[in-house]
Amino acid sequence: MTVEEALQILKERGYKYTGKREEIIRICSDEKRYLSAKDILERIKEHYPNLSFDTVYRNISTFVDLGILEETELDGEGKFRLACSNNGHHHHHVICTECGKTSSLPGCPMNLMATIPSDFMVTGHKFEVYGTCKECSQ
Known part of the structure; x- marks a missing residue:
């Protein structure tokens, strides 16, 4: 999935565009690995120093629900990555x-x-x- 596809999903589902949401998606897009919410917060703090962990986590949860992010658990902690673009093919x-x-x-x-x-x-x-x-x- 691309950042643009993810933002389109948000728009189609009636979610408001925010720079913070786009930045969370971009952070996940730039990495080809799973990241914790804490990892994402650390990276987004550069642009949004007052952003809370709760706000980041709520957005991550929304993105998982919408199929924008994939979730797994490693070492007892939720980890997230941008959903794959395998042409809808199950893998x-x-x-x-x-x-x-x-x-x-x-x-x-x-x-x-x-x-x-x-x-x-x-x-x-x-x-x-x-x-x-x-x-x-x-």
Whole structure:
């Protein structure tokens, strides 16, 4: 997803444009890894020194709800990144537990499941592989 696509989603859903929202999205766009809300706050403080953690976190939560940001949990803390642009194609990630860098995985393990009980309706799933990237393991 691009910054422009993210801002368009906000507009289409009736959210007001603010420079702070755009900056949060740009910070996530510039990184190809998961960031904590604290990481994002530290970076945005350069332009908005009086911005509170609560405001940053509320915006992050809104962006997750709108599909602009993806969320995972590493070391007991929520981490966020700009949603992938894989042409709507369903995929999963490998995530470095040291630096948070991610790579897409082809395929989906749900396709390997023989059966799901007929009285159960799947509404979503999550599959992530954690480890250490080449740079961090050296």
